[in-house]
Amino acid sequence: MTSRSPGRLEAALRAARDAGRKSLVPYITGGLDGWRPAVEAAAAAGADGVEIGIPFSDPVMDGPTIQAAGDRALAAGATPAGILAAAAELDVGVPLVVMTYYNIAHHMGHRRFARSLAETGFAGAILADLPLEESAPWTAAADEAGIETVLLAAPTASAERLAAVCARARGFVYAVGLLGVTGERDTLAASATVIAGRLKAVTDLPVLVGVGVSTPRQATEATTVADGVVVGSAVVRRLLDGHGPEGVGEVVGDLRRALDRHASR
Amino acid sequence: MAMTDPTPEGRFGEFGGCYVPETLVPACQELDRSFRSAWADAAFRDRLESLLRDYAGRPSPLSDCIRLSAELGLRLLLKREDLNHTGSHKINNVLGQALLAQRMGKARLVAETGAGQHGVATATAAALLGMECTVYMGEVDVARQELNVFRMRLLGAEVHAVATGSRTLKDAINEALRDWVATVERTHYCLGSVMGPHPYPWMVREFHRVIGDEARRQCAARLGGDPDVVVACVGGGSNAAGIFSGFTDGEAELVGVEPAGGAAVGRGIPGVVHGSLSYLMQDEFGQVLEAASISAGLDYPGVGPEHAHLARTGRARYESVTDDEVLAAFELLSRTEGIIPALEPAHGLAWISRERRALAGRTVLLNLSGRGDKDVDLVMGLQA
Numbered sequence: 001m002t003s004r005s006p007g008r009l010e011a012a013l014r015a016a017r018d019a020g021r022k023s024l025v026p027y028i029t030g031g032l033d034g035w036r037p038a039v040e041a042a043a044a045a046g047a048d049g050v051e052i053g054i055p056f057s058d059p060v061m062d063g064p065t066i067q068a069a070g071d072r073a074l075a076a077g078a079t080p081a082g083i084l085a086a087a088a089e090l091d092v093g094v095p096l097v098v099m100t101y102y103n104i105a106h107h108m109g110h111r112r113f114a115r116s117l118a119e120t121g122f123a124g125a126i127l128a129d130l131p132l133e134e135s136a137p138w139t140a141a142a143d144e145a146g147i148e149t150v151l152l153a154a155p156t157a158s159a160e161r162l163a164a165v166c167a168r169a170r171g172f173v174y175a176v177g178l179l180g181v182t183g184e185r186d187t188l189a190a191s192a193t194v195i196a197g198r199l200k201a202v203t204d205l206p207v208l209v210g211v212g213v214s215t216p217r218q219a220t221e222a223t224t225v226a227d228g229v230v231v232g233s234a235v236v237r238r239l240l241d242g243h244g245p246e247g248v249g250e251v252v253g254d255l256r257r258a259l260d261r262h263a264s265r
Numbered sequence: 266m267a268m269t270d271p272t273p274e275g276r277f278g279e280f281g282g283c284y285v286p287e288t289l290v291p292a293c294q295e296l297d298r299s300f301r302s303a304w305a306d307a308a309f310r311d312r313l314e315s316l317l318r319d320y321a322g323r324p325s326p327l328s329d330c331i332r333l334s335a336e337l338g339l340r341l342l343l344k345r346e347d348l349n350h351t352g353s354h355k356i357n358n359v360l361g362q363a364l365l366a367q368r369m370g371k372a373r374l375v376a377e378t379g380a381g382q383h384g385v386a387t388a389t390a391a392a393l394l395g396m397e398c399t400v401y402m403g404e405v406d407v408a409r410q411e412l413n414v415f416r417m418r419l420l421g422a423e424v425h426a427v428a429t430g431s432r433t434l435k436d437a438i439n440e441a442l443r444d445w446v447a448t449v450e451r452t453h454y455c456l457g458s459v460m461g462p463h464p465y466p467w468m469v470r471e472f473h474r475v476i477g478d479e480a481r482r483q484c485a486a487r488l489g490g491d492p493d494v495v496v497a498c499v500g501g502g503s504n505a506a507g508i509f510s511g512f513t514d515g516e517a518e519l520v521g522v523e524p525a526g527g528a529a530v531g532r533g534i535p536g537v538v539h540g541s542l543s544y545l546m547q548d549e550f551g552q553v554l555e556a557a558s559i560s561a562g563l564d565y566p567g568v569g570p571e572h573a574h575l576a577r578t579g580r581a582r583y584e585s586v587t588d589d590e591v592l593a594a595f596e597l598l599s600r601t602e603g604i605i606p607a608l609e610p611a612h613g614l615a616w617i618s619r620e621r622r623a624l625a626g627r628t629v630l631l632n633l634s635g636r637g638d639k640d641v642d643l644v645m646g647l648q649a
Contacts, residue, residue, distance in 0.1 A: 057552040058435065058538050060442040061286045067429060079550050102284055103537045107551025129537070131290045133274065134282055154288040156449060161291065176288055180447035 007148040009049060009095040009123040009171035013206035013228065016048050022259040023172075023208060023228025024219070026235045026252050027051040027099060029069035031078025034244050036086060041249035042235070043092035046256030051126065051230065052087055054080050054100035061101075061128040063183030065233035069240055080104050081116070088120035095123035097150065097171065102130040102138070110141035117147050124148035124171040132165055139168065150174050153199055155191045166203035173205050175226060177212045183233050184214040188221045196226035216258030223259060231255060267514040268470065268506070268571065275463020275541075278577060280570035283462040284537045289442075292449045297464040299369050304471060309364065316360050317475065320393065321350045323357075325476075327483035328633075333601040337621045342492065343604070343633040344480045344508060353607065353635030354476060354504045355386035359455060361472035363390035366453035373397040373452040377441040379406055379434035379500070380562035380609065381413025382635055383457030388422035390455075398422040401440040403433040406561045413639055431555035433564045434500075438539050458501025459569035462540030466569050470506040477511020480630060491517045492630040498612040499523050499530070499583065500563035502572045504634035509581060517630075519581035521572060522616040524591070527556030529568035530576045530583035536567075543570040559588040559643075560608040562635075590615040595637065595644060607635035608643075 006014060016023045026042045028035050030052045039050050055070030055078055062070070080100070087096060098117055105113040105127060117125060125147050130138060132151060142149045148171035153162055155176065166173055177192035178185070192209050199207045209222040210230030219229045231251075238247030275281045275297075283293050303309040317323040325348050330341040346354035366374060374391050376398070378384030384400040391398035400422050407414055407426045417424050430436035438461075445454040459466045459473075484492055495512050497505035499521035509519050523531060533544035538553050546554040546566035558564045575581035586594075591608055594615035599605045606614065613631045617624060637644075 057430065058439050060439050060539075061446065063443070071429075074552065081550075103545075103547070103551045103553070106535075106537055106542075107547065129284050129286055129540075131283070131285060131287050133290070134284055152287040154286075154290075156288055156291045158291065165287070179288060179449060181443045 007123060007146065007170060009097060009148045010205065012048060012095050013172050017206055017227050020263055022223040022263050023048040023206060024252065024255055024259055025049045025051055025208060025228060025230045027053060027230060027232030028248070029053040029055060029066065029073055029236055030083035030087070031055060031073030031076060032069050032239055033076065034239055036090060037245035038239055038248040039090055040092055041245040042252045043094050045249045045252035047094055047252055048228065049095045049097060050092065051097045051099045052083065054083050054098060054104055056101040056104055059101060061181055063181040063233065065184070065237050065240065066182050069236045080108060084116050084120040087122065096121060097124040097126060098122050099126040099128065102127045105138060110138050114141040114145035114147050118145040122147065124150050126150045126174060132168055135168065152176055153195065155179060155195045159198070162198055163202045166199065166205060169205055173199050173203060173207050174230065175199055175207055175209045177209045177222065180212065182211050185212045188213065188218040192222050193225040196222065200225065216254050219255050220258050220262040223262065268510045271463065271467050275467065277571045277574035280541065280543050280573040281463055281466060282542050283540060284542065285462045285540050286446060288446050289449060293462050293464070295369065299365060300464050300468045303365055303368055309368065313361055313364055317357065321356045321360065322348065323475065324479045325349055327480065327487060330602050333598065336601060337618060339621060339624045339626060340628045341617065342628070342630045344476060344630060346476060346504065346632060346634045347606065347636035351386045351389050352638065353382040353386065354473060354507060355383045355457060356389065357475055357507065358457065358469050358472040358503060359386040359390045362453065362455045363394050363396065366396070366455070367394060369453065371451055371453040373448065374455045375399045375441050375444045375452050376455045376457060377434065377437035378402050378457065379437070379564055380560065381406065381410040381417065381639060382562060384424070385413050385416050385420070387455050388417040388420035391422060392420045399444065400424050401427050401437040401444070403427050403431070403437050405432045406434065409643055410561055410639055412642070433561065435553065435555070435565060442539070458503040459506040459571060460501040460539060460541060460567060466541060466571055469503055470510060470571060473503055473507025474510045476504065476507035476632065477509060480508055481511040484630065488628060491515045493627040494518045494520060494624065494629045496520045496522060496613040496617055496629060497632040498563060498609045498634065499568060499572060500527065500565045500609065502569040504632050506569060506571060508632040513580060519575070520616065521581055521583045522612045523583055523585045524558035524560060524563045524612060525585045525587045526558045527563055527565055528585040529566060530572060531585050538567055541570045543573040544568050559591060560612065562609045563612065584616050586612050586615040586619065590619060592644065592647065594618055604633070605637035605641070606633055607637045608640045610634045
């Protein structure tokens with residue numbers, strides 16, 4: 001583990017942690033009207049990285065907000081290659097991570113998808129339905145192309161399984177904050193800090209909590225243990241509701257300020 | 266080549282596997298362990314066998330079609346899964362999974378359903394064993410299978426109409442998986458076909474193996490051996506897997522019949538959705554296509570991974586028929602044999618009827634996987 005030099009994504013999140021800063025990674029559905037200015041607004045408002053979703057027809061890990069965004073993007077003609085090509089023109093100064101489902105990569109071909117990500121400037125990839133046991137063909141191609149594969153770690157995993165996931169994860173470990181799909185909740189689930197703590201005990205990789213983290217308060221609560229948060233539905237909802245990139249900039253800015261205030265206490 | 270156990274990773278040849286969100290991996294692994302232990306436990310198998318006999322009405326009969334055989338110029342036999350309790354083969358699998366869920370200490374079942382047959386069967390098993398039951402069904406199917414929705418509610422199940430995507434079986438599975446992700450600690454996902462993540466394709470086939478084992482014994486007694494051809498309809502492919510499993514190590518030709526609008530083997534290419542790698546109807550970007558079939562139970566763009574393997578190795582072949590051919594077969598069996606079939610197995614008969622010249626003089630066994638009461642309204646509407 002120590003012999004491997006960290007990729008761009010891991011390096012950026014480690015640098016943030018070393019500087020005493022909690023990481024903030026918003027998620028934005030690619031292909032949704034206004035998504036590129038939204039990525040720029042998120043970066044300008046203090047994101048440490050941005051996840052860009054490639055919509056899939058059957059997103060089983062996603063709740064209503066991200067499902068609706070994906071459906072809208074697909075109806076507008078979004079394609080994987082189109083989103084990657086458009087992302088290549090972004091110059092936001094923070095690492096970009098693609099988030100999608102495995103069939104998109106499988107269909108394009110592991111090596112071709114990994115190379116396309118690298119050529120269009122992505123640092124990492126998250127495949128929501130590709131667990132550790134099935135990941136080898138993809139991670140071989142991703143490693144070769146220099147793409148960091150972020151793996152999910154869930155509250156249902158044994159200690160042994162969490163360690164195995166962390167050993168293969170690159171970039172950061174995505175701690176699934178609750179039993180459930182993506183979406184906003186009223187309060188942070190108790191499981192969020194528990195899973196973050198269990199992961200921090202077995203890995204030195206940055207640990208970011210996602211799923212069920214939407215508000216500044218939830219973000220600061222999660223980062224009492226975790227190194228950062230991923231916020232998806234709360235961000236995407238601004239675009240769905242017509243608030244545009246400005247709306248995205250506001251919600252990311254609010255989260256940034258809360259995390260920074262909390263960290264400096 | 267017989268239908269053997271998959272590899273420990275759940276592979277049938279290159280197909281299968283366990284492609285699920287990380288949250289569900291431990292549950293799939295636990296299910297694999299529990300199923301292996303239960304299936305090797307004589308007490309579990311006795312309990313299941315007595316339920317299948319005393320509650321579901323097994324063994325199901327083997328019927329000779331006298332008038333229809335004469336009309337088609339071949340010898341047609343029907344494996345009468347339509348006569349099982351709840352009206353289809355689905356009860357075999359559901360009783361097995363419900364007993365297994367209890368053994369694992371899970372008090373709640375969640376299921377998807379297309380035509381409603383699997384939903385009704387799951388609701389039935391839940392009522393029998395005193396378990397909670399939630400069924401997801403696409404809005405389109407809720408509308409075209411109203412009677413089954415009422416039956417499920419009568420049996421105490423909660424039925425959720427799914428309004429996303431194509432609003433059919435594919436989306437009901439998505440929603441059932443989302444439910445399971447959130448409730449996995451106390452819920453068993455009672456998946457209704459030989460699809461999904463390992464161990465489902467294997468486990469569901471094993472629970473339906475009783476169809477093939479009975480049919481083979483019945484054919485031996487009636488015919489003195491195997492039939493020449495074994496035919497079954499294929500959506501996900503559970504009834505076909507069940508009957509094929511009794512005959513794969515013999516000489517009988519095995520034919521799976523898909524709807525033309527959902528021909529995963531015929532028109533699909535390998536892809537991953539709902540937990541396994543198999544043939545899948547998808548567009549040029551890897552988005553899963555919506556199937557289009559008159560039969561809600563076969564309205565699915567994928568197929569179980571073991572069928573993909575049987576197709577790839579050539580042990581079974583997969584054909585397709587149109588909705589019009591299916592409706593003609595539905596009427597044909599009703600009129601000549603006094604058996605109103607479900608639209609799903611009417612696909613098998615439609616193929617037999619179309620290929621009757623090629624099948625002339627041969628003995629053909631069709632798995633009549635369900636009865637047609639649920640489809641009478643729909644067919645009535647089409648004739649109006």
